[in-house]
Structures are given as C-alpha cells and as structure tokens.
Amino acid sequence: MSYRANHQADHSHYQPHDHARPHARRPAPLLTPAPSPAAQSSYTIAHAGKQVRFGPVVFWIVVGTVVIMGAWSAATATYFAFRDDVLTRLLARQASMQYAYEDRIAELRARLDRTTSRQLLDQEQFDQKLDQIVRRQTALESRASALTAMPDVGVTGSIKPAPRSSLSSDSGSSAIPKPSPINDTVIFVAPPDREARLESRTPAPTTNQPTQFAKIQGLDTTLVRLQTSLDQVETRQIATLNAVEEQYESRIRRMRGVFTDLGLDLNQMQGAAPPPPRGGVGGPFVPVKPPKDAETFERQIYRINVTRTQIDRLNRTLSLVPYRKPVLGEVEFSSGFGVRTDPFLGRPAMHTGLDFRASMGDPVRATANGRVDNAGWSGGYGRMIEIDHGNGLSTRYGHLSDIKVKVGDIIKIGQIIGAVGSTGRSTGPHLHYETRIEGEAVDPQKFLRAGVRLSSN
Template identity: 75%
Template sequence: MSYRSGHHSDHQHHDQNRFPPRRAPQAAVAQAAAAGNGYAIVHAGKQVRFGPVVFWIVVGTIVVLGMWSAATATYFAFRDDVLTRLIARQAEMQYAYEDRIAELRSKVDRTTSRQLLDQEQFDQKLDQIMRRQTALESRATALGAIPDTAATGSIRPQARTGAADQPASGTPKPSPISDTVIFVAPPDREARLESRAPVTAKAQPNQFAKVQGVDNVLDRLQTSLDSVERRQMAALSAVEDGMESRVRRMRGVFTDLGLDMAQLEGATPRSAVGGPFVPVKLPADAGPFERQLYRINTTRAQVDRLNRTLALVPYRKPVIGEVEFTSGFGVRSDPFLGRPAMHTGLDFRAQMGDPVRATANGKVASSGWAGGYGRMVEIDHGNGLSTRYGHLSEISVKVGDIIKIGQVIGAVGSTGRSTGPHLHYETRIDGDAVDPQKFLRAGVRLSAG
C-alpha cells in the first residue's frame, strides 16, 4: 500500500507539473508545506523539499547569525567606552607598577646610602683606632728608651770561687753601711713591656666589615687601647716620681755632707763629648704624655749630671760583704798605749787578702809606707775630698793613677800599728779627717726607696 500510495502521489504530482493551475502568479511564490515528515519550499513553480534536520540547522544558523549581528552591533555601539576603560585599566596598572619600581628604587637608594654611611663611619673609627694604636706604639718605644737610672760607678763584687764569698742578692738591708748605691728599677718595667705587646691585630682599613657586631668589636678595641694608655700614663708617672725622688735624695747628699754642689759640678772631669747646641722645644700641640715625657727627660739630664758629680763623693763602702766595725771614728783607748787617743777613721773587720776598693773616682795622691798606717793608699777626689786606706798587705796602684769607683787598689793586711788583719778607712775634707759614717749613711739614704 505504501508503494501504491507513493505511485499515486507521484503521478498526481506529475500531472500537476504538466498542467499547472491558472491561478498561479508569475511572481516568485515560496510555499513551505509539511508532507509527512519533511518541509518543501516552492518558488516560481519549483518546489524544494527539506528534511527536519536540515531545516532546523538552517533555522539555527539564521538565529546564530542574528545574535552575532546583534552582538557586533552592540560592540560597535559601545566599543569606545570599553576601549577607554581597558586603556584606563592598563594605565592604572602601569602607574602602580612604576610606583612600585620607584618605591623599590628608593629603598635600594636608602639602603645603599646607609651602607655607605656605615662604611664611612666604620672606616673613620678604624682609622682613628689605627692612629691611636700607632701613637701608643710610639709611646711604648719612648718608654722603652728611658733607661733605668743607676748611680754612676756602683761597686760590683767580683766573682769568686767560694759560694760563701758570693754577695747576698736582693734588697740591701737597712744597715749603717750599704754595699753600694743601688737604684731599684722602677715598677713600670712590666707595664712598659706590656705596652710593647701587640694589643690587637691590625685590621685592613679600607674593607667594609660585613659581619654583625662591628660596633661591639670597635668598642672592645677602644676599651683595650684605653687600658693600654692608662697603663702607659701610670708607668710614665712612676718613672717621673722615681726620678724626682732620686734628684731630691741626691741633692740631699750634698746638703747632709755640707758640700758645695756647684763647686763639685764645676770640678767634675768631662768626657770627650761635643756637638752643636740644639735647644729642646716642646711642641705647641703636645699632649699630656709628651709634656710628661719632656719633664722626665729634663729630670733625667739632672740625674746624669748629679751622678757624675756624686762619682767624686766617697759614700760607698770600701769592702764587699757584711760590714762590722772593730773601731769607730773619734776618741778611743789606744790599743797599744791604753791612753785616750783620736781615731781618725773606721776599722773594718776583714780577712787577710780581701780586696780593698776605691769608694769614689779620683787620682792616687800617695802610695806606699806611711808610718802607723803601714802600707797606705791615699786617693784625691778633688775639691778637697780625699780617702785613705791603711794597713794594706799589698798595694795595686801607684801615684798618679786615675782610679774608678770600685777599682781594687790593694788587699787587707795588718801592716803598721795594727793588732790584726783589718782595713783602716778615712775620709778627709781639706785635709781634716771627718767621720766616714756620715758619708756612708748618706749613701744608704740615697739607695733607699
């Protein structure tokens, strides 16, 4: 049936095409009719059939195109506003980015400036520390150049074979007679040595310290240098006090002995020295250390001059070892006659052959046998000062010899009016005998302190 129905339909359609109706106009007429499950479009007597799928595709395409056209029209209508907003947004983002860059650059500049400032401050502090350390080193050198002032011509014992003959070491005992005038080294010796030691290693001045705690390190360096400077000033003050005290004691020797210091200085033999006169000047910008060092050098020159003068004063003892008097200066009972008599010197107990030493610089005025003195040596120290050494067993010098302090001039004996081995020692001023203990006590006071 479907076939016939289809044949009949086709036949009818063919007849219609062969004999078109008179009512159809000549203009294009489109007609769409649904026949079964399809669609047909008629135009100018022609008919085109479409399936439902194709039809809806065409319809959908037309709708999409319409929507696209509407969207395009809307875009072109509002394009300027959208572009303006997009450009404004881009500009805002660009400005924000540039502001951020400027802020970061400013931070970098501030950081760099702070680092440069810190580096400059560090270099300045380090340079200050370096200059200060150099100054302290030069001060330590100046302190080391100050000699330990000792009395000129101190009598030193000679080495002997027997250990018992060795002189006792240590500080001289406070006895009436001193072995020699000993000037104890000032207590600043350790401080001077300590100031020479490197306080800290020198840092490189032109390198920026990139570690934390640089300020603490610099503060510790400053504190260490302050400590060294205080020790140096204390050492310098100790030296100055010691020298001033010594000058006072040396001048006190002349006062105690009633000697004319100016006359003795004028008669002091001068060594072969010379050179142009260059006055000592203290710089105008000198600090406390330099001024104190200037005073010390001036005082030291006085000490040297007084030492040369005191080398002519017989305040040392003529024998080495413990001192024991067998007879003092003044009136005594004569050992041979038993009657009161004047003893013009001191009798030192000693062993036969012990060395006898000169107590001051001078020149041999007499050497040989001298009556009750037995073998005797007399030394002229100038300015009316002289010493005599009697009862010698032997004599080691002759008239005219130049004698230095501590030089051996003979040996202990018992020649002349003597009851046994001992040394008869005299000091004379302008030919008159004076108590030698007066000179010896002055020497003890000079060596004290």
C-alpha cells in the same frame, strides 16, 4: 476603549425611572442563549464599536511583557541617570589605587635611598673608625718604642760582694785580683723582658683594611673591642710613664739630698765634675724645648729626658763623693769614729776613721774617683794610700799589706788599690778608713749613710 465581559447586561444605557411620567409599556425581553463558561472567563477589548476577545493566558502574557518592559525601561533610565556617578566612583577608586601604588613605590624608593645612604654613611663611619684606630695604634706603637728606648734607673750604692770562693782563689793566685763590678753612676739598661711586655700589650697591626662595607653584624663589637684594647694599652703606657717619671724625680731628690746631708756645695762640685765620656761625637748646641703642639705624653717624655740629663750630671758629680764601702760584704766595724781608748796605751784618744773588720789579703777598693796623692809607709798608718777626690774631699786607707797603685795614678770607683793587712800601729788584720774635708777628718759613717739612702728605693 472599554473592557466588558459577556455576562454584562444587554442594556447599554441605564435609564432611570421617571415617576412623574406614567409608566410606559415595556416590551417583552428577547430570549438569548446563556453564555458558555469559556466565554465568561475570556477578555474583550472594545474600541470604536469593535471588539477583540482573547483568553486569560494571552492577557497575562501581554501584561507581564508590559511590566517587564516597564521595569527594563526604568532600570535603563536609572542606569543612564546614575552612570556618570558610577563611572566617577570607579575612576576615583582607580585613581586612588594608582596614587596609593605610586605613594608606595615612592616610599620604597625613599626607603631604598635612605638604606643606600645609611650604608654609605655606615661605610664612611666604619672607614673613619678604622682609620682612627690605625692612627691611634701607630701612635701607641711609637709611644711603646719611646718607652722601650727609655732606660731604667739603676740604683747604685756600695760595692756588691763577690762569692768568697772566688775571692779566696784570687787571693791565692799570683794574678792581680780583678775588681768586681761597681755602679758609680746610674746605668740605664732596659730590662730584657720590657720590650716583650710592651709588644704583647700592643695589638697586632691591621693589614687588611676592607674597601667595601662589611655586612657583619658583629663588626661594631669588634671595633669597640679594638678601642677598648687600645684604651687599656694607652692606660698602661701612661701608668708606666708616670711611674718612670716618679722614679726619676725620687732619684734626683735623693741624689741632691746627699749633698745637703754632707754639707757639700753642689754647684761647686758640679763645676769640677768630670765631663761625659767622649768619642766620635759633636755638632752645634741646640737648646732643648718641647714642641708647641706636643701632647701630654710628649711633654712628659720631655720632662723625663730633662730629668735624666740632670741625673746623669749628678751621677758624674757623685762619682767624686766617697759614699761607698771600701771592702766587700756586710759592714762590720771593729772601731768607730771619735774618742776611744787607745789599744796600746789604754788612754783616751781620738780615732779619726773607721776600722773595718776583714781578713788578711782582702781587696781594698776606692770609694770614689780621684788621683793618688800618697802611696807608701806613713807612720802609725803603716802602708797607706791617700786619694784626692777634688773639692777638698780625700780618703785614706791604712794598715795595708799590699799597695797596688802609685802616686799620680787616676783611680776609678771600685778599683782595687791594695789589700787588707796589719802594718803600722795595729793589733790585727783590718782596714783603717778615713774621709777628710779640707784636711779635717769627718765621720765616714756620715758618707756611708748617705749612700744607703741614695740606694734605697
């Protein structure tokens, strides 16, 4: 197939000149009409001696169609060639997205499980903390009850003075003067405001315990505040208990110091001390010992109770020691113990007691428990009372204007036994007071000073 234009040469074959051969006579050219412009711009397809002529528009349409079909064929071939890769990439992308979603879902589920577990753990911890606070509060309340029930050490000493008006009215009346209160032993009386203080220090019990996890942001802060409050209450309780124990120990040291200062045999006197008051009491004897699993607080309570028992026994023993004043008011001596100038003879003489300055008729009180051995007139003593306190201790009260007891009477501390006077060998109203050990007169101020030390804080 060949394409030729109409303006090509009429000669189909080119024959070269043969210079060797003589020139042949050429035939004269045929005269043909000239082609038209339309014929010059058209295209001819020749095949096997046949020619097909068509215009440029058709030609370019055919060429464009062929190009388009070729491009389409190339694109289709490329698509089919790379289709597997594209699908693979798409599938991989879809799988990656699916895996990512699954991982995200798994992560959210794990987070949810962790959150749920954390909530359950927080709720369990909250319940444990709350239960711990409740148990601790119960223990502190029990300790507060123990502290409230624990008595305070009442400092004892000399007889407390009464108002002068009451004394004058009593002395002017015909009735027997009533003895003013005197503490011969340590009286355990809790202050009325102590229980209130302990209750105010103890936080209110928690009645409504939440059964579900409380989602309040300030819940932990509340628990911390409760713990802090309980810590403060426990600290105050320990401080109070330490103060009570120290006070008891100081008290018992002072009480034992009285016997040491006076040179008295404590063991002997404790054997002669009166037994504790009896009533409807009894039961088998069980030795006291602290529990094996007792905490520090309980052991300290145990020590304090033992000390209290010792103090009570020493109090009963000290009730036989005349270390109190026989008259009310401030101590004022008109004459001391020892050598002095005799008021009647003006010569040196031994004064075996103390002369307390007092008014006529002032009540005279027993300075210790005992029994009346003598009550009546006794030479220079005038009207005199002698009380035996046991263990060789005795006291004498002389120059009385009135005697209100008789021989054999059992006397209690602070009991009024007579009235101040000026009977016997006396220059005026006063009380002659003696203390004797095994019949020998000793300085009463020694006993009075021991009583002052005992009553001091």
